[in-house]
Amino acid sequence: MALRNDFLWGGATAANQCEGAYNVDGRGLSTVDLHPEGDMRWPVALGWRKMYDFEEGYFYPGQGAIDHYHRYKEDIALMAEMGFKVYRLSIAWTRIFPNGDDAEPNEAGLQHYDDVFDECKKYGIEPLVSICHFDCPMHLVKTIGSWRSRGMIDHFARYAETIFRRYKDKVKYWLTFNEINMILHLPFTAAGICFDESEKGIDVSSLQALARTPLGPEESKRRKQIQHNAIHHELIASALVTKIAHEINPAFKVGCMLAGGVTYPYTSHPNDVWKAMLHDRSTFTFGDVHARGEYPAYHLKQLEREGLTIPWLDGDAELLKNHTVDFISFSYYSTRVISADPNIVDITSSNAAYTLRNPHLKASDWGWQIDPLGLRINLNTLYDRYKKPLFIVENGLGAHDTPDANGYVKDDYRIAYMREHIKVMLETVEEDGVDLLGYTSWAPIDLVSASTGEMSKRYGFVYVDRDDEGNGTLKRTKKKSFDWYKKVIASNGADLD
Numbered sequence: 001m002a003l004r005n006d007f008l009w010g011g012a013t014a015a016n017q018c019e020g021a022y023n024v025d026g027r028g029l030s031t032v033d034l035h036p037e038g039d040m041r042w043p044v045a046l047g048w049r050k051m052y053d054f055e056e057g058y059f060y061p062g063q064g065a066i067d068h069y070h071r072y073k074e075d076i077a078l079m080a081e082m083g084f085k086v087y088r089l090s091i092a093w094t095r096i097f098p099n100g101d102d103a104e105p106n107e108a109g110l111q112h113y114d115d116v117f118d119e120c121k122k123y124g125i126e127p128l129v130s131i132c133h134f135d136c137p138m139h140l141v142k143t144i145g146s147w148r149s150r151g152m153i154d155h156f157a158r159y160a161e162t163i164f165r166r167y168k169d170k171v172k173y174w175l176t177f178n179e180i181n182m183i184l185h186l187p188f189t190a191a192g193i194c195f196d197e198s199e200k201g202i203d204v205s206s207l208q209a210l211a212r213t214p215l216g217p218e219e220s221k222r223r224k225q226i227q228h229n230a231i232h233h234e235l236i237a238s239a240l241v242t243k244i245a246h247e248i249n250p251a252f253k254v255g256c257m258l259a260g261g262v263t264y265p266y267t268s269h270p271n272d273v274w275k276a277m278l279h280d281r282s283t284f285t286f287g288d289v290h291a292r293g294e295y296p297a298y299h300l301k302q303l304e305r306e307g308l309t310i311p312w313l314d315g316d317a318e319l320l321k322n323h324t325v326d327f328i329s330f331s332y333y334s335t336r337v338i339s340a341d342p343n344i345v346d347i348t349s350s351n352a353a354y355t356l357r358n359p360h361l362k363a364s365d366w367g368w369q370i371d372p373l374g375l376r377i378n379l380n381t382l383y384d385r386y387k388k389p390l391f392i393v394e395n396g397l398g399a400h401d402t403p404d405a406n407g408y409v410k411d412d413y414r415i416a417y418m419r420e421h422i423k424v425m426l427e428t429v430e431e432d433g434v435d436l437l438g439y440t441s442w443a444p445i446d447l448v449s450a451s452t453g454e455m456s457k458r459y460g461f462v463y464v465d466r467d468d469e470g471n472g473t474l475k476r477t478k479k480k481s482f483d484w485y486k487k488v489i490a491s492n493g494a495d496l497d
C-alpha cells in the first residue's frame with residue numbers, strides 16, 4: 001500500500017465560514033465578519049473599500065454561516081461516520097481574545113473549543129488546528145492597522161500561547177497562518193490590511209470600477225511597502241509561535257500553510273517559462289522562510305530593485321533560522337497559466353491568483369481549472385525543494401448541487417474530481433516517494449465560500465439547507481459522495497470506485 005498506515009484522512013473547515021454565531025458567548029468582531037456578499041466583497045477583500053462595521057443594505061453570510069458553533073456535535077458525528085482520522089478546523093481568534101489585546105482570554109470561547117476537541121476525541125479524530133484562518137480582531141485593525149504594525153506579533157503570540165497551553169494534551173497538529181501567501185492577493189481578507197487613506201478619487205463601487213482606475217506608481221509602491229511590512233510581521237509571528245509551541249510541548253507538530261497550485265507557461269517560449277517561474281517564486285518565498293529559515297536571494301534583490309524594504313529588527317534573522325516548521329501544508333484546487341505576451345488575455349478565475357485559460361483542461365462551475373496531474377507536480381515541487389513532510393489540507397470541487405425531492409444530491413461530478421486527485425496523490429507517494437502526512441478535503445460539509453460569500457458554491461459530502469440569502473432550515477443531508485469517501489477512507493485509498 002502506497003500510503004502510511006497512520007495516513008490522516010479527513011476534511012477541513014474554517015471558523016468564519018461555518019461557525020456563524022458571530023456575536024455569541026463574548027466573541028468579538030473580526031475582519032471575516034465584514035465581508036459582504038455581492039459586488040462589494042472583492043473591493044473589501046482587496047483592502048480598497050473600508051468597511052469597518054456592518055453597513056445597511058449588505059448581507060454578511062458569515063454572521064450565521066451553517067451554525068457549526070451550535071451544531072458541531074452533529075457535524076463531527078457525520079465526519080466520524082465517514083471514518084475521519086483528522087478534522088482540520090480553525091479557532092476564531094476573537095472567541096479567545098475578542099479585541100485582540102484583552103487582559104484576559106474569554107473563558108466561554110476557550111471552553112467551546114475544549115468541547116469541540118473532546119467531541120473529536122470521542123471518535124478518535126485528531127484535530128488539525130489553523131491558528132489563524134483569514135481572521136483578525138477588528139479592534140486591532142482599527143487601533144494599530146493590523147499586520148502593518150509590528151505590535152501584532154505580540155498579540156498573536158499571546159493568543160497562540162494561550163491556546164497551546166490550554167489544548168496541550170488535546171491537539172498535536174497546528175498550522176500558523178492559512179494560505180499565508182494570500183496576503184499578496186487579498187490583503188484585507190488575509191491580513192486585515194486596508195489601504196483606505198488614499199482612496200480619494202478611486203471608484204471602489206465594484207471590481208470592474210477598480211480596474212478602470214489604476215493606481216499611480218507612488219501609491220502602488222506605498223501599498224506594496226505596507227504589504228511587505230505585513231508579510232515580514234506574519235513570518236516573524238509564525239516563527240515565534242513555532243518556537244513557543246515546541247517549548248510548551250516538544251511533541252507538537254507545527255506546519256505552514258500555502259495557497260498551492262503551480263504556474264504553467266502559456267507556450268514553450270522562454271519568456272513564458274521565465275514568467276511562470278517568477279510567478280511561482282512568490283509562493284516559494286513564503287515556503288522558503290518557513291522551511292529554510294531565510295528569504296530567498298531573488299526576493300531580496302527584487303525588493304531592492306523596487307526600492308522596498310523589509311522591516312528587520314535585531315534577532316529576526318536568528319528567529320527565522322532557528323524555528324522552521326515541522327511540515328509543509330498547502331491547498332490545491334487547480335493550476336495557473338501565464339504568458340509574457342500582453343495580448344493574451346483569455347483569463348479565467350482561480351483561487352485568487354491570476355490565470356489564463358488552459359485549453360487542455362476543463363473547469364469547475366466557477367471557472368477553476370481541473371488538473372489532477374498538477375497535484376503531482378505541486379507535491380513534487382514542494383518535496384524536492386523542502387524535503388519536509390507534506391500535508392494536503394485543502395482539495396475539492398466547488399459546484400452547484402441540485403437536491404432531489406428528498407434532499408439527496410447525486411454528486412457524481414464531485415466524486416469524479418476527488419477520485420482523480422486522490423489517484424494522483426497515491427501515485428505520487430508510491431512512485432515518487434513523497435512523504436505525505438494526510439489529506440483533508442475542502443470541505444466535508446457545505447459552508448460559505450471564502451471568495452464569493454455564496455452558499456451555492458458547495459464542496460461538502462453533506463448538503464446544508466441554506467441559500468445565498470441566508471434562508472433555509474440548516475438541515476444536514478448526506479450526498480452520494482458521503483458513502484464514496486467513507487469507502488475510500490476505509491480502504492486507505494485502495495477502493496476509489
Ligand code: BGP
Binds near residue numbers: 448450
Ligand atoms: C481557500 C481558503 C478556504 C476555502 C477555499 C475554497 O483559499 O483557504 O477558506 O474557502 O479556498 O475557496 P472558495 O470558498 O472561494 O471556493
